[in-house]
Amino acid sequence: VILKILGCNGAIPAYGRFPTCQVIELAAEFIMIDCGEGAQMQLQKYDVRSSRIKHVCISHMHGDHYFGLIGWLTTQALLGREKPVYIYAPAALKNVINIQLDYALPYEVFYTDLIEGQTQILFENDKLEIFAFPVDHSLPTHGFRISEKFKKRVLLPEKISAYQIPKYFLSALAEGKDYESMDGRTVANELVTSNGKPSIIYSYSADTAYCESIIPFIENSNVLYHEATYLSDDLEKATKRKHSTATQAATIAKMAEVKQLIVGHYSSKYEDVTVVHEEAKSIFENCDFALEGKVWEVR
Ligand SMILES: [Zn+2]
Numbered sequence: 001v002i003l004k005i006l007g008c009n010g011a012i013p014a015y016g017r018f019p020t021c022q023v024i025e026l027a028a029e030f031i032m033i034d035c036g037e038g039a040q041m042q043l044q045k046y047d048v049r050s051s052r053i054k055h056v057c058i059s060h061m062h063g064d065h066y067f068g069l070i071g072w073l074t075t076q077a078l079l080g081r082e083k084p085v086y087i088y089a090p091a092a093l094k095n096v097i098n099i100q101l102d103y104a105l106p107y108e109v110f111y112t113d114l115i116e117g118q119t120q121i122l123f124e125n126d127k128l129e130i131f132a133f134p135v136d137h138s139l140p141t142h143g144f145r146i147s148e149k150f151k152k153r154v155l156l157p158e159k160i161s162a163y164q165i166p167k168y169f170l171s172a173l174a175e176g177k178d179y180e181s182m183d184g185r186t187v188a189n190e191l192v193t194s195n196g197k198p199s200i201i202y203s204y205s206a207d208t209a210y211c212e213s214i215i216p217f218i219e220n221s222n223v224l225y226h227e228a229t230y231l232s233d234d235l236e237k238a239t240k241r242k243h244s245t246a247t248q249a250a251t252i253a254k255m256a257e258v259k260q261l262i263v264g265h266y267s268s269k270y271e272d273v274t275v276v277h278e279e280a281k282s283i284f285e286n287c288d289f290a291l292e293g294k295v296w297e298v299r
Contacts, residue, residue, distance in 0.1 A: 001026045001148060001200045001298035003223065005264070006042035008290035009157055010229050010243075011060040011064045014268030018292055019064035022054070022225070023048050024202060027127035031055040033144060033204055039068030040075050046293050051081055055123060055130060057207035058089035060141035066093060070100045077105045084108040086131065088122040090140060116140040119217065129198075135208035138242040143206045145217055150196030159192040202298050203258070208263065209239060210248040215256045224258040224296045225290065227265035228276050234267075246276045251282035264290030 014146040019036025021045070030052045032039075032094040043050050050072065058066045064176030070188065073085065084107055112122055112130055117140070123130040127149055132142040152174045160170070165179050165187060172209065179187040203218040205226040218224055227261070228250075229243035238245045244252075246263060253261035263280045266273045277289035288296070 001146075001202060001222075003202060003225075003298055004046060004048060004294045005290045005292060005294045006046060006048070007034075007036045007292060008226040008264035008266065009064075009077065010265050011062065012265050013277070016272075016292070018042055018113055019067070020265060021068060023053065023114060024206075026148055026200070027125075027200075029054060029125075029128060031057065031130065031146060033057045034059055034065040034206075035068040035072060036064050037067040040072040040083055041142060042292065043072075050076060051079065051083070053220050054086060056085060056087045056089075057122070057130065057144050058087065058093055059143065059204075060137060060139055061090050061092055061096075062084060062139070062207065064116070065207075066096075069093075073097065073105060073109070074101075074219070077107070081107045083105055084110055086110045086112070086123065086263070088112045088114060090116075105232075106228050112144045114140070114142045131217070133214060135206055135214055135225065136211040136242060137207045137209065141206050141208065141212065143204055143208065143214060143217070145201060145203045145221070147198035147202070148200040149198055151199060152196055153189065153193035154196045156194060163187045163192055200298055205244075205252075207242070209242040209245060210244055210252070212252070212255065215252065215283060218252075218256045218258065221258040223260045223262060223296065224253050224256065225262045226252060228263035228280055229265050229267050231270075231275060231279055246279035250280040250287060252286070253280075253284045260284065262290050263287065 004023045006021040010018035020034040021039040024031045094111045120132045131145040135143045201221040203221040203224045226249035228246040230238040232245045232247045281287045
């Protein structure tokens with residue numbers, strides 16, 4: 001799982017930092033999370049083949065999270081894209097896009113509406129799942145969890161002996177195969193195994209106030225990207241604007257027992273964002289900070 005940051009600033013671009021945009025590569029699927037203004041230029045600058053992006057997750061309807069989308073979609077048309085794009089976003093987004101286009105794109109765009117206050121599985125195949133969960137911001141907003149699915153099934157020894165499955169077949173069971181006995185009896189794999197845990201989880205908080213209710217959704221993530229718009233000395237402002245401080249982001253990371261925290265979505269008042277990093281790190285040691293062009297291997 002590869003994570004690349006294309007934009008990590010808050011609402012206003014500042015000091016060369018762009019509004020939010022990031023790309024995840026997982027099991028040959030490319031997922032763009034938020035698409036702030038300038039995203040297509042950033043994708044070019046940091047060598048992301050845009051034609052490979054199939055899924056676009058838009059967390060909420062603040063412009064710094066989607067103003068780059070119309071430009072990106074249009075350029076994709078000019079470059080001859082034929083493959084569809086799947087957009088997961090608040091229902092209002094499709095009107096915003098359609099009103100800006102007076103012609104049809106030469107490829108299909110499929111919209112899935114994020115439903116206020118609800119969790120949703122947005123996409124699923126045998127390798128990965130994209131999941132949305134509500135967060136606490138000044139308008140309906142969702143965070144996203146992208147998880148690689150278990151590679152092996154978990155064997156259930158009691159069921160296996162009850163169904164009299166021979167030992168030699170156990171590794172095939174772990175790979176999801178059904179058992180067929182010599183006398184033609186078939187035992188479905190699901191009867192004797194269960195889902196394993198996802199091996200890799202990446203979670204993205206989107207814009208949110210301090211919100212403990214997200215913890216069950218992001219628990220044990222390998223990497224959590226959590227917004228840290230302000231330092232603690234601006235706690236009052238953060239609370240009022242429904243954003244988090246670095247301390248709050250780190251507290252959530254700690255409570256959710258994630259392996260690594262990445263902070264981002266900085267206020268434009270900070271020229272040097274290492275102050276945000278330092279504050280978060282003092283509470284949650286395995287913490288890194290986002291900057292344009294930075295890449296992580298999530299593991
Ligand atoms: Zn916002």
